[in-house]
Amino acid sequence: MQIELTVNDKLVTWDVENDEFLADTLRAHGFLSVKKACDTSCCGLCTVWMDGKPILSCSILAMRAHGKKITTIEGVSQAAEEFARILTAEGAEQCGFCSPGFIMNVLAMKNELDNPTEDEIIHYLTGNLCRCTGYMGQLRAVKTYLGVA
Amino acid sequence: MEAVNLRNVGHSIPKIDGLSIATGKPAYTEDLAMPHALVLKILRSPHAFAKIISIDTSKAERVEGVECILTYKDVPKVRFTLAGQSYPEPSPYDRMILEGVVRYVGDEVAIIAAVDEKTALKAMKLINVEYEVLEPVLDFEKAIGHPSVVHFEEDLTCNFDIGLHKEQNIVSSHEQAVGDVEKVLKDCEFVVEDVYYPQAQAHAMMETYRSFTYQDYMGRLVVVSSTQVPFHIKRQLARALQIPATKIRVIKPRIGGGFGGKQTGAGDVFAALVTLRTGKPAMIIYDRQETFSCTTSRHAMRIKVRLGADADGFIRAIDLEVLSDTGAYGEHASTVLSCVGEYTLPLYNKTKAVRIRGNAVYTNKMPAGAFRGYGATQGTFALESAVNKLAERLAIDPTEVRLKNISQKGETFLTGHGVQLGSTALDRCIKKGREMIGWKEKFPRQTLSGTKVRGVGMAITMQGSGIANIGTASAEIRLTDDGNFALLIGATDMGTGCDTILSQIAAEVLEVPLDKIYVSAGDTDTSPFDPGSYASSTTYLAGTAVLKAAEELKGKILDQGAKFLGASKENVIFEELSVRRIDGEGEISLAKIAEQTILGMGNLQLAAMATHGSQISPPPYVAGFAEVEVDVETGKVDLIDYVAVVDCGTMINPNLARIQAEGGIVQGIGMALFEEVRYSNLGKMETNTFMQYKIPCRQDVGNVRIAFEESYEPSGPFGAKSIGEVVANTPPPAIVNAVYNAVGVQVHHLPVTAEKVFLEMLKQQ
Amino acid sequence: MFTVLDMAQPDKLEEAFEILTKRKNNTILGGCAFLKMSKKRIGTGIDLSRLNLDYIREDNGFIVIGAMAALRDLETNALLRDAFGGILSQSVRNIIGVQFRNGVTVGASVYSRYGFSDLLTALLVLDTEVELYNGGKMPLRDFLQKPYEKDILVQLRIEKNQRLAAFSSFRKSASDFAVLNIAVSNLDKQWTIAVGARPGRAVIAETASRALSQGHLSAEEIEAAAKIAADELSFGTNTRGTAGYRKALCQVLVKREIMEVLQCKSN
Structure with missing residues (x-):
């Protein structure tokens, strides 16, 4: 079927299969920042925004994006880079494979929560798994970024 | 310098x-693949042990969009190992690309290459395989002398004598002894003896195994692979595919984590074979289930420890007896086995006799392989748990027992062939760590309420550098x-x-x-x-x-x-x-x-x-300290604080060293508290998704604090040693010890679950 | 592999129901996070996005939750955070992660009646009604005992009263499925205790609830009610825990949640 959606502020018309998931559609159209790692909707690597809310693009049918506004990290490059600089200053990107999805959720959290506590930060980011860093460096980076350190 | x-x-x-x-x-393999590369899927064995009687691929081949389907009839008849080790590899040449025998649930039966994933999966369903199901060897403690022989083939070979007795399912035997352990133990005032079971653990790197292959304009095979070992993959492919090494180029792009998993080959050989047969680009991406159940894990082991100390608290004898489960193929079997002793026995050098004996056995389960820690993790869990037990028997603070017994700079140790220790700050690591965790105030336990008790525990470890x-x-x-x-x-x-x-x-x-x-x-x-x-x-x-x-x-x-x-x-x-x-x-x-x-x-x-x-492999060290809170009504263990103090010599890049340490500690915490590769009684892996196999999430790990005590290693660049693996080893024994100190429950089988602690507490009442 | 041959996006419930019942493998699509793992072959997938069922609102003394509201909406909705000690918000807040909860719908969660569901256990101790397109309104507890029938869950209706409630789930790791989950509520001295992830579907511990309602809430009576709950319910074994352990946990957690409700009462 054909869907019309806005991807990173650009209106596009794409042909998608009925059972195609948004992450695959995005990758097929060159948004290679979108990673997949679990097949079971629980690792958070494929996080993008739908109408500003963070979602798992691997688990949302592409057709559901019809009429919606999808944002990938390519669409928020300035904010993403600002946070990525802090993250890499901690060394907390390590293999980097989970970083784009993680960064999208961090930016979503910044938009959604005011002055979150450490517990609220950890809770908001729980759906983003990382096997390299042990999470502590990511937390330091987030706190620095939000100015709650 | x-x-x-x-x-x-x-x-x-x-x-x-x-x-x-x-x-x-x-930047990663999939990002770099050509858009029209063939998509590979693997038909895998549903049986733990079986012979293939017949395979009919004719229906599947007729599906539009199927490029080729390959079975054991289509591969070179040569055995090789997927272990990424320097030639000549100490792992046995015990596998073929595809074979008429399948040795675990998930073993490869056929390769399907098609224009897209849907087509490949459709074709897969149309392949008809008839199996003669054999009795599998599933319990590694019953593998030796089991009526079933996992590798009965005649053409299995080894580059070295690793003590292979395939008719007994023994892939490798190892013994190293210095001094007369039995005699020294007999003379010891205090002897502790115990058995520990470090479990199989999944690497669970975020980027699953994947490989993209094509032939370049010269007809050479180019393999873009998410691997830790490009040169080994090249040599492996040359042997497995029987083509000259000059015809192969392996490129490692950015890779999304490895932890030792990607030191063993996975899909490269299948993609490469398809490209050679079809002349077309091909890509294989292991899904998460395949990554969990059709690659490798940490070796599960049973380790019996005997420790002897004299009246003054000096450890005089260490005896380790190891049984290691290497699964269906022997990748890294002999070396992981020997490393159990290699990276534990030199910790304490007031010994008069030390010994490690053991076997690695074949079973009909997913192969074990290299995993960060490489035997040291398992050995450390056993030895350090025993040392904590010894400290209690001696009525000496566990930190003091270590300080009394650890090897010092310039000293030698029994298994070290006279090599002097070039650098160590382990004593400072122990002292700093116990200060950071508040050992003196908190050891062994603090009761917070009628239902909550906190305990602290510790362990030390070493690894090598190269x-x-x-x-x-x-x-x-x-x-x-x-x-x-x-x-x-x-x-x-x-x-x-x-x-x-x-x-x-x-x-x-x-x-x-x-x-x-x-x-x-x-x-x-x-x-x-x-x-x-x-x-x-x-x-x-x-x-x-x-x-x-x-x-x-x-x-x-x-x-x-x-x-x-x-x-x-x-x-x-x-x-x-x-x-x-x-x-x-x-x-x-x-x-x-x-x-x-x-x-x-x-x-x-x-x-x-x-x-x-280098002629030496200087050890980095870690002293790890855990503080846990145990709910005495449910057995639930919450990790409150973990302190690790690391001696990696000079830190070339302190932040990167810190992240390595934090990540390794959390992987160790996962092993201690959450992670376990588990099989059904038919040998099917039950923990093949992140839903069933729980790596720690960020709410699970409490506070992890790292400190460094630098030493200067004269043989290393700017005084540096290693850090990558040593950081994974202390959490299992330290956390188990903290739980023991809190509620008196000694866990021998990892991981420590609430139910295990609860049941043991019940027994005590 | 999850496949959907056809897709329909009806504008009316009537139309949706018609398509649903036309063929056996026609299926309503919730958020698809669970459906995707099922490897189902779906004939016509029915997407309810156009029916505007993603509301949470107060209506004539009821809190009404549309089937397409996301779990994350339950978690953050001000109305639900205030009502019944916020147990609906609490019951969903540890399910995987924010992104997951933004995708998963209330309708699919309730309709699927998963044994591990945290939400069902919490809903069960409230005065919750399920409204089905074809089957009409019925109490949640009746719905849970009905056999699976093809229908469309339109909305949940929860009587907005002064019920005090508490919820907790016991997990091996924070983002895992529960080993056991417990909800307890109290209204006009009537107590309701529900236990889920046994690992079977959530049920009410009727005898324990009655016993507690009839007593004076002494420490001994609370302890006794918790024991009755553990004894009257059945528990099973799966990879997260054995039946025996769940039974033991049940007693401890029921006691704690009763205490928790009493705490909010005194506040």
Whole structure:
């Protein structure tokens, strides 16, 4: 079927299969920042925004994006880079494979929560798994970024 | 070279690739694959042990869009190992690309290559396989002498005598003894004896195994692979596919984590075979289920420990008896087994006798393989749990027992062939760690309420830095035509940051800013040989190779500069990117030297290459301390605080070292509390998703605090040792000990679950 | 592999129901996070996005939750955070992660009646009604006992009263499925205790609830009610825990949640 959606502020018309998931559609159209790692909707690597809310693009049918506004990290490059600089200053990107999805959720959290506590930060980011860093460096980076350190 | 006044080494420089990968630039295998590459799927065995009676692929082949379907009839009849180890590999050649026998649930039966995934999966369903199901060997404690023989084939071979007795399902036997353990134990005032079961653990790196292959314009096979060992993969493919190594090029792009998993080959050989047969680009991506159930895990083990101490609390005898479950194929079986002792026995050197004996056995389960810690993790769990038990028997504080018994700088140890310990700060690590955790106030327990009790526990560990006399690394540095430097390395950055720290070492020696150097790595066509990133080798071995190459190149630059300036080498110096005469009578910039040597009639590109291997493998150390809170009504264990104090010699990049340590500790916490590779009673893996196999999430790990106590390792670059693996080892014994100190429950089978603790507490009542 | 041959996006419930019942493998699509793992072959997938069922609102003394509201909406909705000690918000807040909860719908969670569901256990101790397109309104507890029938869950209706409630789930790791989950509520001295992830579907511990309602809430009576709950319910074994352990946990957690409700009462 054909869907019309806005991807990173650009209106596009794409042909998608009925059972195609948004992450695959995005990758097929060159948004290679979108990673997949679990097949079971629980690792958070494929996080993008739908109408500003963070979602798992691997688990949302592409057709559901019809009429919606999808944002990938390519669409928020300035904010993403600002946070990525802090993250890499901690060394907390390590293999980097989970970083784009993680960064999208961090930016979503910044938009959604005011002055979150450490517990609220950890809770908001729980759906983003990382096997390299042990999470502590990511937390330091987030706190620095939000100015709650 | 002392680590003082350094501009690059010792500084927390962000990774040179960090910003790019963090913001999602295309850099990983799948990102680089050609859009129309064939998609591969593997038909896998539903049985733990079976012979294939017949395979009918005719229906499947007729599906539109299917390119080829390959079975055991279509592969070279040669056995090889997927273990990424230096040739000659100590792992047995016990597998074929596809075989008429399947040895675990998930073993490969057929390769399907099609235009897309849907087509490949559709075809897979149409393949008809008839099996003769055999009785599988599932319990590793019953493998030896089991009526079923996992590898009954005649053509299985080994490069060494690793003690293989395949008719008994023993893939490797190992014994190392110094002194008479039985006699010394008999003379000991205190003897503790116990059995521990470190479990199989999944690497669970975020990027699953994947490989993309094509033939280049010369007809050579190019393999873009998410691997830690590109050179080993090349050699493996040459043997398995029976083609000359000159026809193969392996490229490692950015990879999304490895933890040792990607030291063993996975899908490369299937994709490569399809490309060779079809001439077309092919890509294989293991899904998460395949990654969990059809690759490798940590070796599950049973380790019996006996420790003897004299009346003064000196440990006089250590005896380890190991049974290791290597699964269906023997990748890393013998070496992981021997490393159980290799990386534990030297911790304590007041011993008069030490011994390790053991077997690695075949079973009909997923193969075990290399995993961060590589036997040391399992050995540390057993030995350190026993030392904690001994401390209690001796009525000496566990930290003091360690301080009394650990090996000191300049000392030797029984299994060390007289080699003196070049560096250790382990005593400082222990003292610092117990201060940070508040050991004196908190040991052994504090009761918070009627239902909550907190306990603290500790453990120490060591690892190596590279493999003595085997590990090697090469590096080349060139002065480029534009006056910059190309650093060519075979070391494989898997996110750990070695491209960055090796650049830091080069920049330090060459006395140039880091941005004057670019790295070219992980391509078997262009990189100098490096076995790959494993065995905690890269900083120590590749780092030294880079250091040597940089020193040589710097000498050449000085020579050449002096020549241009009409001076002798002794009368020039290198500073601010120029060679200057000491008398101030002239200078020539690096750019100018490059221009005048490389371009025009210079006829000389300055370059240096160095190879480094080491006769020793100096140990890094960690002292780990855990504080847990146990709910006495439910048995639930919450990790409150984990302190690890690390001696990795000089830190080349403190932030990257810290992240390595934090990540390793959390992987160890996962092993201690949450993770377990589990099978059904038919041998099917039950923990094959992140829903069923729980790696720690960020709410699970409490607070992890890392501190460093630097030592200076004379044989390492700028005094550095390794850090990659040693950090994974302390959490299991430290956390188990903390739980014991809280509620008196000693867990022998990892992981520590609430239910196990609860049931043991019930028994005590 | 999850496949959907056809897709329909009806504008009316009537139309949706018609398509649903036309063929056996026609299926309503919730958020698809669970459906995707099922490897189902779906004939016509029915997407309810156009029916505007993603509301949470107060209506004539009821809190009404549309089937397409996301779990994350339950978690953050101000109305639900205030009502019944916020147990609906609490019951969903540890399910995987924010992104997951933004995708998963209330309708699919309730309709699927998963044994591990945290939400069902919490809903069960409230005065919750399920409204089905074809089957009409019925109490949640009746719905849970009905056999699976093809229907469309339109909305949940929860009587907005002064019920005090508490919820907790016991997990091996924070983002895992629960080993056991417990909800307890109290209204006008009537107590309701529900236990889920046994690992079977959530049920009410009727005898224990009655016993507690009839007593004076002494420490001994609370302890006794918790024991009755553990004894009257059945527990099973799966990879997260054995039946025996769940039974033991049940007693401890029921006691704690009763105490928790009493705490909010005194506040």
